[in-house]
Amino acid sequence: MLTEQSAATVRATLPAVGAAIGEITERFYARLFDAHPELLRNLFNRGNQAAGTQKQALAGSIAAFATHLLDHPDQRPDAMLGRIAHKHASLGVAPEQYDVVHEHLFAAIAEVLGEAVTPEVAAAWDEVYWLMANALIAIEKRLYEESGGPGLRAWEVVERVEETADVVTFRLRPADGGPVAGFRAGQYVSVGVTLPDGARQIRQYSLTGAPGEAVRQISVKRVRGGATPDGEVSHHLHARVRPGDVLELSEPYGDLVLAGTPDTPLLLASAGIGVTPMIAMLADLAAGGHRAPVTVVHGDRSPADHALRAAHTAYAEKLPDATAHFFYERDAEPGTRTGLVDLTGIAVHPGTRAYLCGPLPFMRAIRTQLIEKGVAPADIHYEVFGPDLWLAQG
Template identity: 50%
Template sequence: MLSESSTAVVTATLPVVQAHGEEITGRFYQRMFAAHPELLNLFNRGNQASGAQKAALASAVVAYAEHLTGESAAPWGPILDRIAHKHASLGITATQYTLVGRHLMAAIGEVLGDAVTPEIAAAWDEVYWLLACELIAREARLYTEAGVAEGASVWREWRVTEVTVEATDVRSYTLVPVDGGPVPTFVPGRYVSVAVDLDGDLGQQIRQYSLSGRPGADHWRITVKRVRGVGGAPDGLVSTFLHERVAVGDTLRLSPPFGEVDAIAGDGPLLLVSAGIGLTPAMAALEYLADTTPQREIVLVHADRDGAAHAHRDELPRLHARLPRLRLKLWYEETSDAPATVPAEVTRGWVDPDLIPLSPDAHVHLCGPLPFMNQIRGGLLRRGVPVERIAYEVFGPGMLRGA
């Protein structure tokens, strides 16, 4: 709990900090990377270049301050969980929070100048350390649950045993541990971090990919869409590396499974809604349910450019045969037939939330681009789905509106 004196100071200064939030976090990253360039190995350089990372950090700090001062009644727990899982997947340590705090407070002083009195600096330092302590505690629990000893590395070597072309610009990688040890199971909706070493001064880069295979199998599977730059933006560094450079027999460094989202929540009707590569957690969910509760009522709604771009499309007949109450509703932007031997409703165009088959008591899992999920979530909320029954997985540092 924020002290009474700090609450008054933070409440009074929140508008100024919010107005300069991205300038502060931008300066923070400049300072930190200049002093500790090795930390570039932990951060997505694409998100740094686009400004998405500094925007996400500014939003998180301001939102937490609003939470502490009572300025916002929005639930904070899900945001903390999302940050903690992402940090754990990167191997963030408790000691790194001291370094971050030092550079963040220095950045506030540099941007706001003499307006930052000792009282203001102390109040915002208290906000930061309350946030840091909450995250450190959550991350320690996650490391324990994942079997990562205190101070130990999260990384484990995995060998690629199969590379499968799934669709246009989409490949799956089947992996087994190099050490021959057990393959951890996972809850559908979890992701792993993949660390690769790039050429030149790019160093290590890390990305998160959902586990798309069957939980409990003797291997893991990740499915990677190659990111091609649009409008002058560069191609994705890691996805391009995986597509062009990684073959059967190569090794990759992977983290344990993390992620705050459960794609199979509840035991009643389940609605899985995805777009593009966002289908990956839904595939793990279908594999798991086929093994455990094949009679569960499931609706899979998926949007894609066309059938050729629809990853894992060829797996749907097998899964449909094992899940007799699975209903498929597909939206393709361009004309395309349904998968062979699968009864599926195919509509041309983009998804209309009002036309999604919906049971009144369904749990919902969304995964896809942020605009897509915002549209679908808004439509389902209007149709009466309670907010607590809509889970979503975001690729990247963003959050849904109102989440």
């Protein structure tokens, strides 16, 4: 909770800070990478930095946190903080790195806002920062304790499966022959690779195997840039990694996980590579004999582009009360639909808990349709691959 004096100052200055937050975060990253170039090479996603999405996400999270402190002074935004903390933990973020961020962020604020940053204003926003940072540090500490600590472990690729022209599945086992810890369906792992220029880059990929298997399974889409840079790590994995090679993986993290009871109706909606966490969820539901209705919805460019389609169908067919609705923009087959995903005409059961994963416009559209069908907003959960721009734009 902010002190009364700081709350008043933050409320008065939030419009000015909010208007400048994009420039502030841009200067922050420039200062940070100038002082610590190793962070850009070895921790931060160079593609997201080049595209500007990481700056947008940071700006959005700061503004959202400050706004929440003002609007709900007695509540902590645990959902937002938890999502960020899981991503940080998968990357191995350490408490002392928050001091580094603080130094360069507040220097950037002073550069952009100049004389407007009085000692009173600096103290108030310092309080906002440390409320957020200390909350994240505490959550990340708990996550590390649950997972056995930060860091990446060596895993050997035992199988490579070409799912589509742009999606490959890798099955991996611990290179040290040790045990494989469990995970919750919907979680992801960080994968660390060393690129040809010597940079060590880390990306997150959803686990697509069933929880409890003796191997880990990830399915990687090759990111073709277009208006943004090509995906460095996805292209490296597609072009260079074969059975017998070794990758570094974190323990599983992520807060988009199945919840509820066997009597809770579920809806799993995905588009494109957003199918990946849904496969693990369906595998888990099928293994557990989930008896309530499960509605499976997926959209893709074509059946040939639908990664893990056989598993998607097979797991749904194993459930006693599941229906699958596949939408394709072209080449739709009998039993599937042509066009973008549309929930019109699809039954949504009372009390449904929904999970969404895919491009942001897709998830926004599905969320709106679900609410119109009576699903409570609190029962709609989502996963964003990359920086959370839903939060940044919310």
